[in-house]
Amino acid sequence: MNLLDQNSFTTPLEAQSYNRIAARLLPFLILLYVISFLDRVNVGFAKLQMAADVGLSDAAYGLGAGIFFFGYCMFEIPSNLMLQRVGAKFWIARILVVWGLISMAMVCVSSPGMFYLFRFLLGVAEAGFYPGIILYLTYWFPGRLRSQVSALFFLGMPVAVVIGAPLSGWIMSTFGGYLSLAGWQWMFIVEGAPAMLLGIVCFFFLNNGPADAAWLSEAEKNVVTSELAQETLAQQASGAGHKFSHVMKDPNAWLLAFANFSLLAGLYGVTFWLPQIIKDLGVNSLLTNGLITAIPFGFGAIAMIVIGKRSDRRGERKWHMILAALAGAGGLLLSAAFSSQIVVSLLGLSLAAGGILASFAVMWTLPSYFFVGPAAAAAIALMATIGNLGGYAAPWMLGLVKQATQRLDLGLVVLAGVIVLGMLAALAMPKLRGPRTPAAAAAVPRP
Numbered sequence: 001m002n003l004l005d006q007n008s009f010t011t012p013l014e015a016q017s018y019n020r021i022a023a024r025l026l027p028f029l030i031l032l033y034v035i036s037f038l039d040r041v042n043v044g045f046a047k048l049q050m051a052a053d054v055g056l057s058d059a060a061y062g063l064g065a066g067i068f069f070f071g072y073c074m075f076e077i078p079s080n081l082m083l084q085r086v087g088a089k090f091w092i093a094r095i096l097v098v099w100g101l102i103s104m105a106m107v108c109v110s111s112p113g114m115f116y117l118f119r120f121l122l123g124v125a126e127a128g129f130y131p132g133i134i135l136y137l138t139y140w141f142p143g144r145l146r147s148q149v150s151a152l153f154f155l156g157m158p159v160a161v162v163i164g165a166p167l168s169g170w171i172m173s174t175f176g177g178y179l180s181l182a183g184w185q186w187m188f189i190v191e192g193a194p195a196m197l198l199g200i201v202c203f204f205f206l207n208n209g210p211a212d213a214a215w216l217s218e219a220e221k222n223v224v225t226s227e228l229a230q231e232t233l234a235q236q237a238s239g240a241g242h243k244f245s246h247v248m249k250d251p252n253a254w255l256l257a258f259a260n261f262s263l264l265a266g267l268y269g270v271t272f273w274l275p276q277i278i279k280d281l282g283v284n285s286l287l288t289n290g291l292i293t294a295i296p297f298g299f300g301a302i303a304m305i306v307i308g309k310r311s312d313r314r315g316e317r318k319w320h321m322i323l324a325a326l327a328g329a330g331g332l333l334l335s336a337a338f339s340s341q342i343v344v345s346l347l348g349l350s351l352a353a354g355g356i357l358a359s360f361a362v363m364w365t366l367p368s369y370f371f372v373g374p375a376a377a378a379a380i381a382l383m384a385t386i387g388n389l390g391g392y393a394a395p396w397m398l399g400l401v402k403q404a405t406q407r408l409d410l411g412l413v414v415l416a417g418v419i420v421l422g423m424l425a426a427l428a429m430p431k432l433r434g435p436r437t438p439a440a441a442a443a444v445p446r447p
Helices: 012-041 043-054 058-074 076-086 088-108 112-126 129-138 143-153 156-175 183-205 218-237 244-249 251-280 286-314 318-337 342-363 374-405 409-427
Strands: none
Touching: 012 043, 012 088, 012 112, 012 129, 012 143, 012 156, 012 183, 012 218, 012 251, 043 058, 043 112, 043 156, 043 183, 043 251, 043 286, 058 076, 058 112, 058 251, 058 374, 076 088, 076 129, 076 374, 088 112, 088 129, 088 183, 129 143, 129 374, 143 286, 143 342, 156 183, 156 251, 156 286, 156 342, 244 374, 251 286, 251 318, 251 342, 251 374, 251 409, 286 318, 286 342, 318 342, 318 409, 374 409
């Protein structure tokens, strides 16, 4: 199975090696990310029933939806450093099992206070999964392939909504009242159990790196490990940071983290509130709401793959990231301007999802160009930590706007402005100011 662009390779063995790794790892990692993303955003559907059952106002829902990221951010850097110390397969498996149990425990929520508590604990449990996988992929793929690899992995986000939105609507409509449990309670049980089960599978399925992979031949292992070793040496020679302290002192890390904050604010602001936006447009059926909610993220999945492969093919990161993000901001403005017209509003939201997700996939190739070793682990975690604060702030802000004005369009305008500021921060990054991005500067001879 050839998941990667064949134009990225110069020899048949190289193409065979990386495509074998991609075919082995990416489908499983995408599945894990689908479960992860669904478990953090399905609360948007639960709200449609849960709000009345547990007494959640719009502002309280926004706070609870976002507080997940507060717990998540507190533990991301320690989690990524621990993953590098104890090995990926054990640590990722541990994360999955614990968060699956807590996601299922959401069935016990009976008040706003309990809602806040369980959302916070879910964030703590899941901390480190997403930056951990980003770090894990750097153990297998060189920088020149990471945009398309990241795009394939990040398919988990739109796929989670494309599948999960109709699934959540169907579960809530079908099982409500069975065994005296509400539809939203069944949704948490059914959608939380796979994380726990896949965590057990994860421990036996994943390898910590190419050297441990019995399913690769010695020739294939040599192709991969030699290129990664050469890339690390080239990055160190060019001044890439390799210590934790290097990350904390490097303005590139902080500017990149703010760019990530802006994209995640836009992404989660839309994701957590999209079911409510669709409902406000007059769609009352839970199943129909789920099907319509899936449309923007289906478009986003296509945009990620197309832009990711194009970025790798051209060896260019900066403008692929920035222009895609600005297109996403334009989509938010279009949706806000025509918030009462379902077709135009949905078109704008589709453009927003496509632009944000495509920019996101390209952006995540950059930390491994700037940093190596423990510094790369810390930089990825720092980006995720600060970035996910956008996931905390945006839903809360939209909830406050919705409660105060009974409108969400003003909140979408604010999110568009935040994305523009994030891309200005990206333009200010010292290591992105040259005519080409680090993708070209860090290129090393291939074996």
